[in-house]
Amino acid sequence: MKNNKFVAMVLIPSFLFLFIFSIFPLFYGLGISLFDYNPSNSVQPFLGLANYKKMFQDEIFYKSVKNTLIFCIVAVTGNIVITLFLAEIISVLPSKGMKTFFRMILFIPCIAPMVGTALIWKYGIIGTRGGLLNEILKALGKAPKNWGLTTWQMMLIIIIFTLWADIGYNVVLFTAGIEGVPGEFDEAAKIDGAGPVRRFLSIRLPLMGRTFAFVAIMTMANYFQMFAQFRVFVPGGGQNDSAMVLTNYIYRTSFTQFNMGYASCIATALFLIVFAVAMVQNRMMRADWSYE
Amino acid sequence: MKDRKRVIKEKNTYRPYHIIIILFLFLSVFSAAMMYPIVWMICTSFKSNAEIHMNKTQFFPTEWTLEGYRTAMEKAPIGNWLFNSIFITVVVTVIVILTSTFIGYVFGKYEFKLKKPLFMLLLATMMVPSQVTMIPRYMMIMKMGLLNKMAALIVPSMVSTFSIYLAKQFIEDIPDSLCEAAKIDGAGPVGIYWHVILPNLKPAIGSIGIFTAMAHWNDYLNPLLMLNDVEKMTLPLGLVYFSSQRSEDLAATMAVATMIMVPMIIIFLLFQRQFIKGLALSGMK
Numbered sequence: 001m002k003n004n005k006f007v008a009m010v011l012i013p014s015f016l017f018l019f020i021f022s023i024f025p026l027f028y029g030l031g032i033s034l035f036d037y038n039p040s041n042s043v044q045p046f047l048g049l050a051n052y053k054k055m056f057q058d059e060i061f062y063k064s065v066k067n068t069l070i071f072c073i074v075a076v077t078g079n080i081v082i083t084l085f086l087a088e089i090i091s092v093l094p095s096k097g098m099k100t101f102f103r104m105i106l107f108i109p110c111i112a113p114m115v116g117t118a119l120i121w122k123y124g125i126i127g128t129r130g131g132l133l134n135e136i137l138k139a140l141g142k143a144p145k146n147w148g149l150t151t152w153q154m155m156l157i158i159i160i161f162t163l164w165a166d167i168g169y170n171v172v173l174f175t176a177g178i179e180g181v182p183g184e185f186d187e188a189a190k191i192d193g194a195g196p197v198r199r200f201l202s203i204r205l206p207l208m209g210r211t212f213a214f215v216a217i218m219t220m221a222n223y224f225q226m227f228a229q230f231r232v233f234v235p236g237g238g239q240n241d242s243a244m245v246l247t248n249y250i251y252r253t254s255f256t257q258f259n260m261g262y263a264s265c266i267a268t269a270l271f272l273i274v275f276a277v278a279m280v281q282n283r284m285m286r287a288d289w290s291y292e
Numbered sequence: 293m294k295d296r297k298r299v300i301k302e303k304n305t306y307r308p309y310h311i312i313i314i315l316f317l318f319l320s321v322f323s324a325a326m327m328y329p330i331v332w333m334i335c336t337s338f339k340s341n342a343e344i345h346m347n348k349t350q351f352f353p354t355e356w357t358l359e360g361y362r363t364a365m366e367k368a369p370i371g372n373w374l375f376n377s378i379f380i381t382v383v384v385t386v387i388v389i390l391t392s393t394f395i396g397y398v399f400g401k402y403e404f405k406l407k408k409p410l411f412m413l414l415l416a417t418m419m420v421p422s423q424v425t426m427i428p429r430y431m432m433i434m435k436m437g438l439l440n441k442m443a444a445l446i447v448p449s450m451v452s453t454f455s456i457y458l459a460k461q462f463i464e465d466i467p468d469s470l471c472e473a474a475k476i477d478g479a480g481p482v483g484i485y486w487h488v489i490l491p492n493l494k495p496a497i498g499s500i501g502i503f504t505a506m507a508h509w510n511d512y513l514n515p516l517l518m519l520n521d522v523e524k525m526t527l528p529l530g531l532v533y534f535s536s537q538r539s540e541d542l543a544a545t546m547a548v549a550t551m552i553m554v555p556m557i558i559i560f561l562l563f564q565r566q567f568i569k570g571l572a573l574s575g576m577k
Contacts, residue, residue: 025428113510176572
């Protein structure tokens with residue numbers, strides 16, 4: 001249909017809104033990053049590129065970039081492998097009730113706010129008193145640990161927590177995707193003598209292309225923004241900043257140290273990293289995977 | 293479509309029974325492990341702090357007590373938090389459903405210049421992490437005088453690009469002939485939206501509603517930035533605030549956590565069919 005007047009009447013206010021709350025802040029932030037910006041001071045001295053110079057010499061910044069990338073790569077890969085595996089198993093179950101039941105159980109952690117479930121883990125899993133990990137160590141006859149003081153183990157715990165809290169979504173999406181793949185293809189491959197793993201990799205996975213691309217892109221975009229669990233587990237970045245990620249570093253610099261100019265500078269870096277990853281992903285996902 | 297379903301069913305029955313039993317057992321153990329933290333939370337909320345602070349810890353309370361819940365009710369304005377969370381979630385969800393279906397309708401059913409680049413721009417804003425724009429957004433909300441008000445969480449969320457994307461995908465599937473027929477009957481663009489698009493969009497509305505409601509109900513970052521007063525907090529922010537104020541009172545913290553999470557879990561279990569259907573649809577589009 002064509003009706004340019006109506007289209008303009010809807011889109012102009014919508015894009016104006018989008019401009020104010022999504023696009024303008026990007027430039028506003030870029031502007032702030034050139035100042036020594038502290039909202040409680042009366043003067044905000046102009047610094048030029050000094051904040052950026054400082055950032056490139058900032059060891060914590062480099063650590064946060066590294067940790068953010070490690071977190072995203074490990075957690076997104078882990079998430080997709082585990083959820084595909086679970087979705088495959090669930091789709092094999094013979095009755096609809098069983099499928100619904102397991103999907104439901106796996107989804108329960110997603111219902112709760114992540115700060116809440118992170119708080120449970122902080123005391124119930126890695127807590128020094130009565131935490132599950134230390135109870136296991138005790139049962140094995142080893143000395144209990146203060147997990148908050150560990151380095152890579154803490155990061156691993158945060159990744160495992162994130163997977164626990166978040167796999168429900170993708171299990172639901174993938175089981176729906178698997179059920180949407182026509183059975184004929186699978187059947188034909190089976191007659192040709194392909195084993196279950198081969199059939200999964202060469203038939204069902206490529207045929208779920210759309211779902212797979214959606215899940216991969218959304219999960220990646222989501223995991224770059226993960227913040228709540230880092231705030232709960234390691235508000236200061238953890239031992240030696242070993243679990244400091246960019247989102248938490250930006251928050252700490254801007255809202256606890258009130259150095260908003262420098263924080264905006266780090267935010268710009270985060271934006272560029274996400275932009276680069278999105279471009280790479282866009283390339284990779286362009287493969288034509290439709291079966292229609 | 294029916295044939296397709298039958299084929300899938302037959303395929304499953306070919307599998308040997310012992311494999312299915314092993315898979316079933318594996319899933320059961322895995323699910324039970326997934327539930328451990330939730331059950332731990334509920335059990336701890338019924339323990340006394342004296343018991344928690346003893347060195348020898350047990351999973352189930354030796355003596356079930358409501359001490360934690362009593363402290364929680366006395367010291368935490370849970371009623372306020374609950375009201376704020378419900379108010380913000382409901383208002384934002386209703387507005388987002390309207391704006392996203394309307395904008396999605398324009399992108400899905402109308403031809404105009406710059407359609408593709410405008411839609412790409414829309415999708416691009418979806419990828420920007422909220423932490424990138426949080427400082428400028430905070431400054432803007434402050435200058436608008438909305439800090440510490442619920443409007444600070446509602447106004448910036450009224451248009452959601454992800455929801456527009458979802459709505460557009462669903463609206464494209466509605467046959468053009470329906471819109472044309474309504475047009476011939478004299479319906480204007482808004483009339484077509486109201487009488488043709490919306491009634492055919494129930495699954496999409498469910499999907500968008502669930503995504504939006506869950507995102508705002510569970511949001512922590514934005515309330516953390518925008519709200520200061522204890523009575524004005526939302527549930528997730530209130531929970532963190534409470535636990536930091538009473539870090540030695542684990543029973544009360546877990547009581548607050550239980551009161552926040554268990555009702556939601558029950559609502560989910562009651563409506564899980566609609567929930568899961570709504571979510572699954574988003575990935576198929």
